Amino acid sequence: MLPKKSTSYLCATLLVSGLVSGILATTATAQTIESLSEQSSSEILEVKADTITVENDLPATEASEEAEKLEVETNTTIFEIKNTSPAITNPKKIADVELPPRTLNEFGKISPEVNAEPAQNSPISSQKTAQTTATPTESTVKILPRVGVNFTSGPGVGYSSSFTSLEGFLPLSSGKTNNLPFLEGRVLLSTENALISSNLLLGYRTYNPKDNRVYGGYVAYNTRDTGNSHFNQLGVGVESLGDWDVRANAYIPVGDTRQKTQETISNNNLSLSEPVFQGNFLAQTRTQQGQINRRFEAAMAGFDVEAGTKIAQIGKTGDLRGYAGLYYYDAPGSADILGFSTRLEARPTDNLRLGVSLSNDATFGTNLVLSVGANFPGTRPRNIGKGNTVLVRLGESVARNVNIVVDEQQEVESFTRQETVFVTNPNTGQPWRFQHVNLGIGTGNGTFESPTGDVASALAVAQPEDIVYVQPGTNPSIPAFQIPDRVQVLSTGPVQRINTVELGNLQLPSSGAGVRPQVTGTVTIGNRTTLSGFEIATTTGAGIAGTNISDVTIRENAIASSVSEGILLQNVAGQVAIANNTINNSGLEGFSLRNNQGQVTLSLTENSIANNGAAADDGDGVNVELSNSATGTFNIEKNAIANNSSNNGIADGIEIRIIDNASGTFNVSDNQITTNQFKGINIQLDSTSSGTFNITNNSIQENLDDGITLQLNDQATGTFNISNNPEISQNGLFGIAILLSDSTSGTFNITSNTIQENQNNGVNIQLNDTAAATINVSNNQQIARNGLNGIFTTTSETSQLRLTIESNQISENSFTSLSINSFGSSNTFASVALNTLTGGPLGDLEVIASGVDDIVCLRSRQNTIGNLLLDDSLGGTIQAEDGISTNNIATSNVTNWSGTNVAARSCGFP
Missing domain, CATH: 2.160.20 (Pectate Lyase C-like)
Incomplete structure (x- = not known):
């Protein structure tokens, strides 16, 4: 099914095309008969349903030859020859035959309605003598159909592109008349982007012999395609034509007269509130200021009036006319337009017309428009006397604006939009979710407004990707706990930052308070977990422990006086980050990683590891042991490792031991390794193990070995x-x-x-x-x-x-x-x-x-x-x-x- 826009164009185009086709066919028939008159010495006097009468003053012999010639040319025998030569006593009478419905009379061969009686002493009709008798100025005329083409330059009032139009004019009256109904149609094609518009006009004109003027009126329907919009318009107009002319046209858009062609949104200012907790989420109020820029095209209603007169004669039949007038247009969203226009219209011949117009108004500015057009046949019937120059204007095209006037409009709308959004986890695309704990105070279900009072309750309801967010409250001791997989346990003690979609790396509200909640048992970590911001002191086991896990983060904890290791990781894989922790006075190693399988990337950075190993035979500050097929990359950077000692006297600052078929790459850089009981850095490779070791930018001093x-x-x-x-x-x-x-x-x-x-x-x-x-x-x-x-x-x-x-x-x-x-x-x-x-x-x-x-x-x-x-x-x-x-x-x-x-x-x- 065609859209309404296409259907409207199709109907208009078909109507105009049909009109032009009919005119072309009818004009061709008239041309054929007219050519007979031009090719012979006889004048066609009259065409009736059954007879064509011609007249000549040839001698008898030549008259007979002329008749035969006409019979051959027309392949028929329908001519009655009336000869004015006195030598001819008998006219040649040719058999009558029936003609097609269209007669030559209907196509403008004007013959005065005078039937002189033949002289009694002559067998020949005295029609010729009657014709020479003075005939009054004609008050009727036969108007021919015609087609034409016209070019009009742009820009003009309400349009920007030049355009070419195919035009047709079809009288709706047969025979001679002084009252003419007619159809006029145009198809317009813009030269800039080949957009089609159309006009269809039904008009009526009458000639008043007393006033010697033609009065007329019309109704019209226009369409226009701008490339962005499609508009429809009704038009009406009246005119009075004579020695001087006056016209008035009105234009009335119908349908959707104002159409949006473009809309853009520009955001000028975005303000974000500080994020705050709401329920189990972190919310932020976003205030967006901006502008909405809309562009419209509006078909303008209006009218124009003009008056003018003939100002010069061009040749025998041509003329130059000048006009001046005013126009007014208006549309919703547009300023009123009142402008003036002047134009010259030249018709050097009956088939050619030239025009130039100048207009000015506050919206469309000053526009000089040129036009040139041609039509066939001409607008005037043949054999019209000089006294009929007004009468023949029954067949002129209607002078009006053939384009729908369109104004381009712009609207700017300022807006302020406010919305609350939940901060999103970029890894999941879902809002970050928090289980809130206020130690010793909370009694609720874990929302910010109603936190729980202990860590265990929050961990019991925590889902993967949740953050258990702990405030110290009255800071009662937290017993040992285990962190489920994919859960973070963070306290408000240090500055806590999370990655977000909306705000990048964001500091959590209330973090950085400085007080770390106290834990009195081992914290056991799971896969993809984080522990941050706690004081951990245990009476049994390691401070923090994890076995057969991957991707863990331990940061900004204070781990002191653990019975065994401060941090003990066994068979860990993936990304392991140990950062900004203080590990002191552990009974065994401060940090120990022991892997006999898998691949790990360890980042041990900016930790303080001191005074560990007192209860150990070999109580190193940092201990890494790889065996079997274990492998990995180990970055030990920016740590302070000092005063680690054991009861056996062999505590190293950093000890790395690789045995069996294990291997690794170790980057030990920017560390302060001092005053340890045995070696500063001790690296030992046994069996078929291998490794690459980069030891750079360290200060290694005062170690006892x-x-x-x-x-x-x-x-x-x-x-x-x-x-x-x-x-x-x-x-x-x-x-x-x-x-x-x-x-x-x-x-x-x-x-x-x-x-x-x-x-x-x-x-x-x-x-x-x-x-x-x-x-x-x-x-x-x-x-x-x-x-x-x-x-x-x-x-x-x-x-x-x-x-x-x-x-x-x-x-x-x-x-x-x-x-x-x-x-x-x-x-x-x-x-x-x-x-x-x-x-x-x-x-x-x-x-x-x-x-x-x-x-x-x-x-x-x-x-x-x-x-x-x-x-x-x-x-x-x-x-x-x-x-x-x-x-x-x-x-x-x-x-x-x-x-x-x-x-x-x-x-x-x-």
């Missing part, structure tokens, strides 16, 4: 990067200790550190059995003032060490700056370059080969060496690549060196 110990046993392998640590100092044994045994292997990069004032060696390297290591010590700002040696290396059995010592400042150590020692059948390949090695009382570069088959291949270049000692007198061999001449050596002792020199690159360095 090594600052960092890296130990590999069995078949373990590892990569260790120790860099940019500002302090590895004042530790009780070595600054950095590297120990490989069995068939282990590893790569060690020690760069850009300060290693000083440790009680034994700054860097101690020891390889046993068949171990193999590649060690690079470079760009360290200071390896200084250590209790024994700056760097001390030992290889034994069949171990192999590939050692690079480059661009370091190694000075003022108590024994030697750099001591390289080889035993058994081991091999050491050493590249020592660009270092400052000074201030060692026993030597600054010391190389001693003591085994039977051991080899030390030494490449030393461009070093500054205070005291050089080379000794292979005990059975080994020291090979000097390219000698030692490129170094700056203050004192050298090579008495016990075999003096073995080897070619460049013999030591395997580029």
Whole structure:
């Protein structure tokens, strides 16, 4: 089914098209008969239902030939020839036949209604003589149908685009008349976007001979498609035409006369209230200010009047007319429009018309419009005398605005919209839901207005993704509790923040109060749970415990005096975040993670872990143990780990132990690791385990054993990067200790550190059995003032060490700056370059080969060496690549060196 808009256009277009088709067909018939008159020497006098009468003054012979010619041309014998030549005594009479309903008379061949009697002495009708008798000015006329095309430029009053129109004019009266009903139709096509509009007009005109004027009126129906809207309009008008003309037209839109074409909403100001709790939800009042911008098109009702007259003659039949007038339009939502217009209309010929108009008003401005049109046949019948110039105007087109006048309107509506919304969890798309607890005070069901008085009641009704929100109230102690899966338990003590759809990361109301509720038992956590903001002290077990769980967060708790671990996690997986907690005085480790399966990503950040381990044999501050196939990534960052000690004297600040086939990546950075009972960082790999360790930007001081110990046993392998640590100092044994045994292997990069004032060696390297290591010590700002040696290396059995010592400042150590020692059948390949090695009382570069088959291949270049000692007198061999001449050596002792020199690159360095 077509929409109303399309149906209206279709009907209008069909009516106008039918009108134009009828005019074309009828005009073609008239043209055929008219052409006979133009092609012959005879004048057609009269057409009746059964006879066509023609007249000529040809001689008899030629008259007969003319008749035969007409018979051939028309393929009929219907002509009666009346000859005025005196020589002809008998007219040629052709058989009468019946004609089609349309006669030539009906198509404008005007013949005065005069029937002169033939002279008695002549057998020929004296019609010719009668015709020459003076005939009064005609008071009737025959108007022909016609079609035409017209172009009108734009913009104009109420439209913007130029348009082309196909026009038709159809008289509804047959024969000659001075009272003419007629139909007039147009189809308009805009040139800008090919939009179709239409006009259909029914008019009536009458000629008054006394006044010598034509009076007329009409009713019309118009349609217009603007591309955004469709409008319909009725029109009426009256006119009086003569030596001067006056017209008045009225336009009355019907149907939906005002249509919205566009609506946009612009939000100018959004204000949000502070979120507040309502029931079990967090609500916020949102006040939105803005504007609604609407655009409309409105068909305007109105009228126009004009008066004008002929101001010039163009040729024999053409004229130029000028007009001036006023127009008025109005529509709901539009300002009244009162404007003036002037126009010139030129008709150089009966088939051509030209026009120019100028209009001005406050809404549409000043518009100059040009038009040109052509029609066929012309508007005037043939053979009309000069006295009939008013009468023939019965057939003129009606002068009116053929477009529906449309005004474009804009409305701006300001609004203020207020609504209450519940803050939404971005992970679920649902509102965050809270179970409220006010310890020792609440007696209700868990809403904000009616909280419960204990945590257990809230946990009993908590659903997945709920938050149990605890206020301390009178702060009675909370017994041990278990957090169900996917539930958070938060207190108002620290600042609590949640992610929301509406407000991003939002601080919860009432959080940050500073008082943490007290828990006197173990808090057991489940999958995807959070515990935050509690003081936890237990008399049995760990402060917080979780086993076989994943994705947990423990933050901003104060865990003190737990009987066993402060936090104990076993076989945890997924994302585990331990942040901003204080873990003190635990009987065993402060934090312990033990996994024998699965994969975990641990973030242990910004915790204070101190004074733990008093009841343990090995009570570390942080303990991570991986076994079997466990693996993961472990980020231990920005923690303060201090004063942890055990009853067995071996409590480390951080202990990492990996056994079996387990593996992991460890990033230990930005920590303060101080005054622990044993080692600052102790890393041990056994069996076939492996790992990558990045130890950066830490301050590792005053630990009672090594600052960092890296130990590999069995078949373990590892990569260790120790860099940019500002302090590895004042530790009780070595600054950095590297120990490989069995068939282990590893790569060690020690760069850009300060290693000083440790009680034994700054860097101690020891390889046993068949171990193999590649060690690079470079760009360290200071390896200084250590209790024994700056760097001390030992290889034994069949171990192999590939050692690079480059661009370091190694000075003022108590024994030697750099001591390289080889035993058994081991091999050491050493590249020592660009270092400052000074201030060692026993030597600054010391190389001693003591085994039977051991080899030390030494490449030393461009070093500054205070005291050089080379000794292979005990059975080994020291090979000097390219000698030692490129170094700056203050004192050298090579008495016990075999003096073995080897070619460049013999030591395997580029």
